[in-house]
Amino acid sequence: MTNLLPVVTAVAREAGARLLAIYSPDARPSGRDDMFAAAHRNEDAASQGLRAALSSVRPEARWISDDDETRPLPDDGEWWVVDAVEGNVNHVHGLPEWCVSITLLRAFDPVLTVVHQPVGDHTWTAERGGGAFLDGRPLHASAKTSLDAAITVTGQAEAAQTGTYHRLGDSITAMLAEALMVKATVPSTFPMLLVASGQNDVFWQFAPVIPGVAAGALLITEAGGVVTRVDGSPWRPGDPDILATAPALHKPAVAVLA
Template sequence: MHPMLNIAVRAARAAGNLIARNIGQQDTFEVATKNKDDLVTSIDKQCEKVIVDTLLKSFRDHGIIAEEGGVQGNPDSEYQWIIDPIDGTTNFVQGIPHCAVSIALRHNGKTEIGVVFDPMANEMFTAARGSGAFLNGRRIRVGSRDSLDGAIIGTAFPTRYRDRMHAYLELFSRLISNCADVRRMGAASLDLCYVACGRFDGYLEQGLKAWDFSAGDLILREAGGIVTDFMGEPNYVKSGNVVSGNPKVLRALLQVCDVQNLPAILK
């Protein structure tokens, strides 16, 4: 295993242990609201500290961008770690066993390493750029479906951008009319990984932050998938508007999106 990937896996497992011990036990940790429908807990902060300490112990000159703690370490380093200590905090608080630790490493702006760990299922998704994607050490690939017929698509409602909801509901209606079913799971990193291993045929969401998708994005691409924005362009890294799947499913999803007729979803 790539040495930096090995350290990231170690950090993810340490944080995952904290998640597994505390999930759903609201009387044992603090819960605060950052924004409407956006929670943070004292366990998020403990997980983040464990990850940051593990990474900086091995890579003292690296920088870190973390959801809760912001920029840490060396902000000018060509190596930048991007961390979401608990992706799916609402699930964690409610005791819903679907959340993950997400850790990515960018070198000069390119994502080189991705780790997404689901401690409740004991599933470790990993990838190093150019070396493929793996689930618990087993190589994974995106599904082979060639259309939306029978497809299961992951998505989420734009609860942080409620002014876009009307346009998104129109998109959702089109989507559900063209595929078999839709799943809204509450953890973007795992949605991307589920596409990577063929559980989902595609996934789309808007308004994501770098820590939500950076690790899962690399894992999905290393598994043979494609990730674009709603226009089919690579600008999702800046916009956070993500559409993904194998090449044929992605093409079908973009046709369903038809963003020229739904401009409000691109605000």
């Protein structure tokens, strides 16, 4: 697997460079049509050659499709989970929180990931059993032991997920009574990266899509954090919710959210 990481990193960086070439901090879409046109342009630019490059080094690996993103898949074999423009909505609004995210699942468990953020030229990497890194520096989850000192974050529900809106609102209300700070944001990747680095302490999301959380889940566990379902049971990609925390905050976060 170690020989695969530099290849995947190069693929992510090349896709990121194409996106950076069409990025402007002054971008301000005038409405939905303008926004979605720019988002489609970004997807086309980032995806050029990306699938072919990954398939050339892992030809037997299958690909998570849009239809697969919210359901468990068979346990056998390897799967690529790719978001060529994670945080596309931020890119088209001139914000810096967007990235290229590539994760390899084996037996439906994340085993390798690369997340490249072109703005600032930052790259997060992790391999199962090998630790988590930002630009080559080891990452470590937070050492906090109490929610009243914790920065907690949840992912906004995806469009049309009306069934999750009330649950999301209730969870934010519950966490507001216990945590130092509660945030809701998009995309899921960035707050999870901050859990891996110890700058955020708790992240949870209902009805997450696999590309949004697979990379962060591996980085967090390799940084010493804990990833489960919201009720504390084991998590796997495609489950209907996810909870990621600093080690000492897992039980209290479950108590608030479950």
